[in-house]
Amino acid sequence: MTAHDLRIRPGTPADAPVILDMLDAAVAWMNARGNTEQWGTVPYSQTTGGAARVERYTNENAPYVAELDGEPVGAMVLDHGPSPRMPIAAAGEPERYVRLLVSDRTHAGRGIGAALLAHAVEETRRAGVDLLRVDCWAGGGGELVAYYERNGFAPTDRFLSGTWPGQVLAMRLG
Numbered sequence: 001m002t003a004h005d006l007r008i009r010p011g012t013p014a015d016a017p018v019i020l021d022m023l024d025a026a027v028a029w030m031n032a033r034g035n036t037e038q039w040g041t042v043p044y045s046q047t048t049g050g051a052a053r054v055e056r057y058t059n060e061n062a063p064y065v066a067e068l069d070g071e072p073v074g075a076m077v078l079d080h081g082p083s084p085r086m087p088i089a090a091a092g093e094p095e096r097y098v099r100l101l102v103s104d105r106t107h108a109g110r111g112i113g114a115a116l117l118a119h120a121v122e123e124t125r126r127a128g129v130d131l132l133r134v135d136c137w138a139g140g141g142g143e144l145v146a147y148y149e150r151n152g153f154a155p156t157d158r159f160l161s162g163t164w165p166g167q168v169l170a171m172r173l174g
Helices: 013-032 050-060 112-126 143-150
Strands: 006-010 062-068 071-079 096-103 131-137 154-161 164-172
Touching: 006 112, 013 050, 013 062, 013 071, 013 096, 062 112, 071 112, 096 112, 112 131, 131 143, 143 154, 143 164
Parallel strands: 096 131
Antiparallel strands: 006 062, 062 071, 071 096, 131 164, 154 164
């Protein structure tokens, strides 16, 4: 895959089922590798509020879908701040916030997540905003935090959501 093969388009409510499928596959993939803490063991579509959350993302936020040869292979959701369900403070300035990033695990390692994050940077700049943030699971060996660092984010605040360890990361664009 090259950057020219991947197309990123605005998502719509019609994309909710394919995003849920990617999330379900990601849970199964993580579980198969021994990670049952990040997203649990229940398929995302069957968790309390999971399907409704994805519906809200595609209706109320700015969803984007990455396609390879016309097939959805990744999704990202941008918002104006963190989820109110998370114990994360607002930035105190205009920001864009990556609320969801997922890729089709059959295409893992092909740069889909990185391309979606680069698109988040473009959209944030286009909006005239200088701050892009994301939060992620900080458990395990810190691999997910390191992934975001490789993509230009710097760790800021750590937090606990119940027993779930999280890390906020930020990227200054201005």
